[in-house]
Amino acid sequence: MDEARSDDEANVRRGAMRRPNKPIGASPGLLVAPPDAKRTRVRVIGYGPDSVEEVVDARCEDVERMCGRHAVLWINVDGLADIDRLRRIGKQFAIHDLALEDVLASHHRAKWESFDDYDFLVLRMPEHVEGGALHTDQLSIFSGTNFVLTFQQHHGDCFDLVRERIRGGKGRIRGWGPRYLLYALLDAVVDSYYPELEAIGEQIEELEDDVLVDSKRVSHARIHEVRRDLLQLRRGVWPLREILHEIDRQPERASPLDLSPYFRDCYDHVVELIDLIETYRDLAAGLMEVYVSVVGNRMNEIMKVLTIIATIFIPLTFIAGVYGMNFDPAAGPWSMPELRSPLGYVICLAVMAISAIGMLIWFKRRGWLGRRET
Amino acid sequence: MDEARSDDEANVRRGAMRRPNKPIGASPGLLVAPPDAKRTRVRVIGYGPDSVEEVVDARCEDVERMCGRHAVLWINVDGLADIDRLRRIGKQFAIHDLALEDVLASHHRAKWESFDDYDFLVLRMPEHVEGGALHTDQLSIFSGTNFVLTFQQHHGDCFDLVRERIRGGKGRIRGWGPRYLLYALLDAVVDSYYPELEAIGEQIEELEDDVLVDSKRVSHARIHEVRRDLLQLRRGVWPLREILHEIDRQPERASPLDLSPYFRDCYDHVVELIDLIETYRDLAAGLMEVYVSVVGNRMNEIMKVLTIIATIFIPLTFIAGVYGMNFDPAAGPWSMPELRSPLGYVICLAVMAISAIGMLIWFKRRGWLGRRET
C-alpha cells in the first residue's frame, strides 16, 4: 500500500459499511437514494418453454406490458438513483415498503425473508473496483410465482451466462419456472466467490514463499490486505449457508418440480466456501506470526554483526589507546618502558592479533559466525 | 490520550459499570437514587388517531389527569434524582418493585421481561460526553396496553423525530397504538448505533492508512480506544438480538395489527450491527498485530543505521589508534617503521578507505542500504 488509495476505492469501501440513508427515528418505509447511487437501468427478459423476449433499457411501460404475457418475467434493475421508478416497479409487484427500503440500504447483510406472495433475498456479490480492492455489491432478489425481480447497486454482474442459457433455450432453464431461475442466480453468485478465493489462495502462497525465502518482499500491509479481503468475503458467504438451508426447507411455490437436489448442491458449495475461507484465515493468521518472528530474527542478525565487530575492535582500540598515552618514558623505570623496547610494537601487534583471534574462536563456538540456514 | 481525561468523563465511564446502589443483603425493591443522578423532568404526550396533547415538565397531577383520556400515553422521565416522584409514577402504573429497582441501577445489561400487565425492557443508547468518550445510557421502557413509560438517566435522546411524527400525525404512528410506539422507540435506539459504528469504521480506516504509511501518527492508545468503544457498543447491541427475537415470538398485547414485519426488520438491523461490530473487532485486533510488527521493523531500521555507522568507523578508528601509539621508532627496526616512511600516511589512509568501501559493499549485498519500501 505504497500509495494512498484512490478516492473511488475509499468511497466504495466506506459505502460497503454505511448507515442507513434515513435520519434516526424517521418513518419506516421512507425511501432515500444512497448518495453515490448509479443511474437506473432496467432490463427485462420474459420467457416460457417456447418463447423469449428481451428488452434492454426498458421503461416502466415495457415492464407493465410484458407482465402476464410470459411464464417467467425477470426484471433486472441496475443502479438505484431513480427512486420514483423503483417505487413504481415495487408497487406493480406489491413489494412491501420495508423490503424496498432494504434494497436501497446498500449495506445489508445477506438474508432471506418470506412474504405472502414472494420471497425476498439479499445477497452480496464480490466485485473489484478500479484500484483493485475487493468489495461486495448488494443484490436484492424478489422471487414470486411468475416473476423474479433483481436489484443491483452497480452495473455489471455475473449473470451473462444465465441470460445466454435463457436465450439459447438449452437445458431446463426455460421450462422450469421462476424458482429454477432463482436457483440459477444463486448458483452464479456462489460460483463468483471461487475466483476471488483462488486469487487469495495464490496471494497467500506467494506470501508464504516470500516470508520464508526473502522476507523483505513481504510487508504487514500485504498480509493485512489479505485478511481484510477474507473478512469481506466471509461477511458475504456465511449468511448464505443459513439462507440456503431455509430455502430448501421451504415448500415450493407454484412449482411441481423437485429442485431440492439443486439447492442442496448449492448449499454444499457454500459449506465448502466457508471451509476454504476459514482455512485461509487460519493460514493468514499463522503467516502474520511467522512474519513477526522473521522480523525478530532479522534483528538478531543485525545485532550479531554489530556485536561481533564492536567486541573484536573495542579491546584492540583500548590497547592502542594505552600506548598512545603520553607518559614520559624518561620519568622513571615504570613509566611505559615498553615504548623504548625494540620489540614492543611487534609484541603489541601480536597481542592484538591474539585477542582478535580469540574472540573469533569464541564467536565460532557460540555459532554466531556463518549464515543461518533460513 | 495525551491529557488526563476530564473528571466528568471518568465519572460517566465509571458510572457505566457500577454496582447497585444498595448495600449487600438489603431488601429487594429498596429504591436508592444513584449518586450522580440528574434532576428529574417528566414529559407526557397523550395521543390517539385524532388528538394529541403534550405537557413538557409535567407534574404528577398532569400525568394522573391525562391518564385514560388518550388512546396512548407516553410518559418520558429524564433524570432519576427524585425517588419519590418515580415511586408515585410507578404506583400509578402498577410497576413491580424489582423492575423499578432495575430502572435505578444505571448499569443494567439490556433485557426484556414480561409482567402480567406490561412488558419491561432495559436498553442501552450510545451517547457522547463532553470529553468525546463514548458510553451507553440506560433506557428503561414499560409498555402496557395504553401507556408507554420510559426512564432515561441523562437528558437528551434520539427520539425527537418520533415526537415530531406523533405531533404531525403523519404515517401510522398515531393510529397503531402503544406497541407501534414501542417499535418506533426500539427502531430509533437501533438506528442510533449506526453513526457510532460509522465513526469507528472511519477511525479504523484512518488507523489502517496511518499504520501502513506513517506509523508514527498511530499510537496503541488510539487503537485501544477503538477497541474499548467497540466493547461498549457490543455490550449494548448483543442482548438486543435476543430481546427482539423474544418480542417477535410474543403474542401481541391489545393490538389487532400485525407488527411482525416491523420487529423483524428491526431484528435484521441488529444482526447487521452485530456483524459489523464483530468485523470491526477483527480488523482492530489485526491492526494491533500489524502495529506491533511495524514497531519491530522500525527498531530494525534504527539498529541498521547504528550498525552500519559503527561497523564502518570502529575498525578505522582502531587503525588510527595503532598509529597514534607512542612506540619510539628509534628503538629498533621493528618499532613502528611506518611512521618514518614517506608514504606511510597515504597508504594508511588508503587502507582505511578500502576497509570502508569493503564494508559498504558487504552491506549493499545484504540489502541493508536503501530504504525499505514499506
Place this chain on the structure above:
Amino acid sequence: MDEARSDDEANVRRGAMRRPNKPIGASPGLLVAPPDAKRTRVRVIGYGPDSVEEVVDARCEDVERMCGRHAVLWINVDGLADIDRLRRIGKQFAIHDLALEDVLASHHRAKWESFDDYDFLVLRMPEHVEGGALHTDQLSIFSGTNFVLTFQQHHGDCFDLVRERIRGGKGRIRGWGPRYLLYALLDAVVDSYYPELEAIGEQIEELEDDVLVDSKRVSHARIHEVRRDLLQLRRGVWPLREILHEIDRQPERASPLDLSPYFRDCYDHVVELIDLIETYRDLAAGLMEVYVSVVGNRMNEIMKVLTIIATIFIPLTFIAGVYGMNFDPAAGPWSMPELRSPLGYVICLAVMAISAIGMLIWFKRRGWLGRRET
C-alpha cells in the same frame, strides 16, 4: 508483587484449588476435615411471622431443641474442624453422605443438586485475605421445607444485613418461609461480587491511564494479577447462571408464594456479572497487548538515543584519531602535511562541526529528534 506473598495468602490460594482430602479409592461419604479447617461455631436463628429466637455459638442440643418450634430454622456453621458435630447435624436433617463430603471438600465448583427432602447448593463467595489477595470461600446450603442449613469454611460473611432483616421483622422475610431465605442468601452472595468487580474495574482504568501516560508505573505483574482475579471470580459466577436457571424451573417446595420474579431478578444480576467479567477480561487482554507494544516503543526510544549519540560522535572521534597518528611530518611531503598548516586545526574542527550538523539534519528528516507524542 515486589515482596514474596505472605504464607497465609499462599495457603489460602493453594487451599482454593486442592484435591479432596481423602485418599484415592477410599469409600464415598468418608468425612475428613481439611487440614487448615477453622474452629467450628454454630449459630441458629429460628423465626416465624411473629417470633424470632437466636442462639450464637449453639451446641447440638440447642439445634435439636429449637427444631420444629419455628416456621424456619436457619443453622449457620462457620469453620469445619469439628467433624463429629457436622456429622451429628447432618444426621439430624437427614443429609446424604456424599453431600456432606462435598461440604468438606473446600474446592468445589458451584452447583445445585436436588435431593428428595432438600436442595443442596454449593456457592463460592469472594473474600479478601490479609495480604489483599482475592479468593473465593465455599458456602454450602441445604434448603429443606422448614430449615436452611449453611456451612462456611471461614468465619465472617456477607449475611449481616439478612440477619438484621430477620431480627427486625421488616419486609417479607419473616413470613415467606425458607425458600425466601434461600433467595435472600443467594441475592447477598451475588451482590457481594459487585464490589470486587468494581475494584477490578478501577484497577483496569488505572492501568489503562498508566500504560498510556506513564508506562513505567505499570508492570506485567499488576496486569497478570487482575487477570488472575478475574479468572477466580469467573469460576465463582459462571455456574451460578445454570444454578439459578435450574432453581427457577423447579416446582416450589412447600411454598404457595410465587418467588419466580425474585429468582429471575437474581438471574439477571448474574448474567450482568458474567457480562462484566467477560468485558473486563477482554479489556485486560487488550491491555497486555498494549503494554507489550509500549515496551517495544520504549526500546525504540532508548535505541534512538544511543544511535544518535553514537552516529554523531563515532565519525568525529575517527577524525580526531587520524590526526592523533604519529606519522612524522618530516618524513615527506605526503606525510600528514596538515599538521604543520597554520589553519589545519581550525579546518579540522570545522569539518567535524559540519559532519555533526549534517547528521543532525538527517536525523531530523527521519523524524528521530523530538519526543514522540504518546
Place this chain on the structure above:
Amino acid sequence: MDEARSDDEANVRRGAMRRPNKPIGASPGLLVAPPDAKRTRVRVIGYGPDSVEEVVDARCEDVERMCGRHAVLWINVDGLADIDRLRRIGKQFAIHDLALEDVLASHHRAKWESFDDYDFLVLRMPEHVEGGALHTDQLSIFSGTNFVLTFQQHHGDCFDLVRERIRGGKGRIRGWGPRYLLYALLDAVVDSYYPELEAIGEQIEELEDDVLVDSKRVSHARIHEVRRDLLQLRRGVWPLREILHEIDRQPERASPLDLSPYFRDCYDHVVELIDLIETYRDLAAGLMEVYVSVVGNRMNEIMKVLTIIATIFIPLTFIAGVYGMNFDPAAGPWSMPELRSPLGYVICLAVMAISAIGMLIWFKRRGWLGRRET
C-alpha cells in the same frame, strides 16, 4: 523450505483448492475434466460368497457384462481424464448429473448424500507427492444395492489389503454385501490418516526438542509447515465425523446384517483423529510462541555480550584518551603533571584495572555473567 518447491508440488497444492472447472453461471451437470486429470483406468472386481472375478484395466463392455452376474460389483475408476467413459458408467448405474459433476470437481469437502437408489460419499485421502508435501486426494464413492462405484483423481490408493481380502475370501467381506465393502473402504481411508498424524507427531516432538535444546536448528518455516499440514488433514477428517454419524442413523439398504458396531467403531476412530489433530494444533501453536520467546532470549544474550564488552572498555579507552592528550606538561603546574610522575603510568593502569574489575563485579551481581541454564 530452503529450496523453491517443485512445480509438481505447487500444482497439486493449488489443485487441492481450485474453483470448479466450469464457467460461472453454466448449466448444472455440465461435465468438464479438470486440467490436470490423469488417464482413466477402470478396475472391476465382482464377487459373491463363493466366486470372485477381477478385470484390471476394464473396458465399458466388461463392466456391462459383469453387471448382475455377481452379488457385489466394485468398479474402481482411477484418473478422470476420459469424460465420455465416466458419463457412460454414470448412465449405467443411473448416477445423478450433479453427483457426477461433484466427482470431477477435485476440490470437494467430504460429504454424504442419500439418493433414491444409492448413497453418494465424497472423501479425502491423505497423499504424498514427490516433493514430500502432504495433500489430500478426492475419493468419490457411490454405494448401491449391488454395486460400489469409486472414483479417484490419482492412481494408487490404500485399498490393496481390501482387494487381497476379497480375493482370499477370508473373513466376512465376501459374504456381507456392498455395505460391508463400503465400511471396509471407509475404514481403510480413516486408517490411512494415522501414519500421517504419527509423522506429524514425530515432527512436533523433534521441533520441541530442537526449540528448547538447540533453537538454531528450528525455523518458523518448519513449524509453519506442520501447521499447514494439520489444516489439510483437518479439512479431510472433520466432515467424516458428521458423515459416519449420518450413515449409522440411516436404515440399512438391502442388508439384513447389523453393521452398526462396525460403523460405530469407525466413528470412534474419527473422533480420536480429530482429538489428535486438535491436540497437535494446540502444541504447534504453543511451539510457535515458545520459539518467538526463544528468539527474544537469544537477542538478550547477544545484547548482553555487547553491553558487557562495551561497558568495560569504553571508560578505559576514555582514560587512555585523556593521557593521550598533548597538553604541554611544561606549560604550568596544572598541565598534566601526571605525565612526568615516575609512577603515573602504573597508577593509571591500576585505575583502569580497578574500573574493569568493578564493572565485572557489578555485572556478576546483576547475574549477567555465566550462561543461562536454558
Place this chain on the structure above:
Amino acid sequence: MDEARSDDEANVRRGAMRRPNKPIGASPGLLVAPPDAKRTRVRVIGYGPDSVEEVVDARCEDVERMCGRHAVLWINVDGLADIDRLRRIGKQFAIHDLALEDVLASHHRAKWESFDDYDFLVLRMPEHVEGGALHTDQLSIFSGTNFVLTFQQHHGDCFDLVRERIRGGKGRIRGWGPRYLLYALLDAVVDSYYPELEAIGEQIEELEDDVLVDSKRVSHARIHEVRRDLLQLRRGVWPLREILHEIDRQPERASPLDLSPYFRDCYDHVVELIDLIETYRDLAAGLMEVYVSVVGNRMNEIMKVLTIIATIFIPLTFIAGVYGMNFDPAAGPWSMPELRSPLGYVICLAVMAISAIGMLIWFKRRGWLGRRET
C-alpha cells in the same frame, strides 16, 4: 529440559499417540499386540456379601473355575503381551472382536459403549514414568451382570484401596454388585487426576512467583512443559464428562439399587476437573505472555545500561581525541593554542565533567537511572 529425555520416556510418549498396530485395510477384529506390550498378569477377585476369594497371577483355568461361584468376579489383566490369553478370556465373557481390538490399541480416547450383555469403557489414567514425564495409561473396562473385566497396559494402578475395601468387607462394596464396583473404579480414576492437577497448580504458582520476582529462573521450557501436561490431562478428562452423563441416563443392569447419586457425584468431580484444567490453561497462557513481556523488559534494562555508558563516555572520548591530535602548536596562533595554556588541561577536564554530569541529569529526568520496581 536441559538434558535429552530418556529413551524410555520418549517411547512412552510416542506410544501414547500411536496408530493402530494393524496394517491399513486389515480385517476388523484382528488382534495384534502393541510392540512395547508388557508381560500379561491376571489377578482375579471373586466376592459376594459374605465371601471373598483372590487369586494373584491366575491362569485361565482359575478364571473359569471361579466363574459363577461368586456374586461378582473382578478379573484384572495387567500387560497385553499374551494375545492368546486375552483372546481366551474374551471368548469366555463373550466380548465382541472390535472391543477386544480397542483394548490393544493403547491410544484410544476415553469412550463408553453399550453392548447387549455388557458395557465397554475405555478410560485413561494419569501415570508418571521414570523420567518424571506425565502420560496417560489406557484402562479398558467390561462391566457385565456378574463380572467386571479390566485391562491395563502397564503394571501398577490406583485401585489398591478398592481391593482393600473388598477384602475388608466394610461399606457397601461387597453387597452392591458389579455396578458399584464399576463406580468405585471410575471414582478412583477420577480421583487420581487430582494429585496431578495439584502438582501442576503448584508448578504454575512457582512459575508465577519466579516470572515476576526472578525471571531468570523461569524458562519457556518449563511453561511449555506445563501446557503440554495440561493438554494430556485434558485429553483424558474431557470425554469422561460425556461418559458419566451417558452412564447416569442408562437404565441399571441387574441392580435394584439406585447408584444415581454416586455417578452424579463422580460427574460433578469431572466437571470440576475440567474447570480446573481450563483455568490452569488460561493461567499458563497468561504466564507465557507475561514471560515474553518480561524478556522484553530485561532487554530494555540491558540496552539502557549500554546507552547510558556509551552516551556519557563517547563525547568525552571525542574531546580527549581532539586534544590528542598532533597539530603543531608552533604552526600558527590558531593551531591548538590550548595545548600551551597553563590551565588548558584543567579546563578540558572541567568541560568533560560538566558534559558527563549534564548527561546524567538528562537520564535522571527521563527516569532511566534507578532500578525499575518490578
